[in-house]
Amino acid sequence: MKNEWMYFTFGSRGHVYEAGYVKIKAETVKEAQEKFIKRYGAKAWKGKYIAYAFPYNQEQFEYYDQFRRGPYSICHEVIE
Numbered sequence: 001m002k003n004e005w006m007y008f009t010f011g012s013r014g015h016v017y018e019a020g021y022v023k024i025k026a027e028t029v030k031e032a033q034e035k036f037i038k039r040y041g042a043k044a045w046k047g048k049y050i051a052y053a054f055p056y057n058q059e060q061f062e063y064y065d066q067f068r069r070g071p072y073s074i075c076h077e078v079i080e
Contacts, residue, residue, distance in 0.1 A: 002027075003027050003028075003057045003058050003059070004025060004026075004027065004058065005023055005024065005025060005026070005057070005058045005061075006023075006024045006026045006027075006028070006029060006031075006032035006055055006056070006057055006058075007021045007022070007023055007024070007055070007056045007057075007058075007061040007067075008021060008022045008024065008032065008036060008052035008053075008054075008055055009021045009052060009053045009054050009055075009056065009067075009072065010022075010052055010053055010076075011053040014046045014051060015046070015051045015052055015053060016040055016043055016044065016051050016076075017076045019071040019072050019074065020071065020072060020073070020074035020075065020076050021061075021067065021072070021074070021075060021076065022036070022052070022075070022077050022078075022079060023075055023077070023078045023079070024036060024079045025078075025079065029055045032055065033050055033055075035079050036050065036052070036079065037050065039077075039079050
């Protein structure tokens with residue numbers, strides 16, 4: 001399965017959003033990070049770290065139930 005989407009999830013503090021995720025059209029984490037930074041600019045950073053909790057590829061993201069319902073199932077934005 002070719003990966004076409006990456007998902008950046010968010011925790012409760014210091015991230016671009018609280019809970020939920022952003023879906024990014026990218027094949028790698030590096031490519032997704034570049035698009036994330038381009039979209040959010042300075043807001044994309046928390047100190048020297050990019051302001052998201054965890055990156056997941058399509059297969060990993062679909063595996064976890066927590067992204068199907070509840071506060072972590074909210075898609076805040078799709079970045080192409």
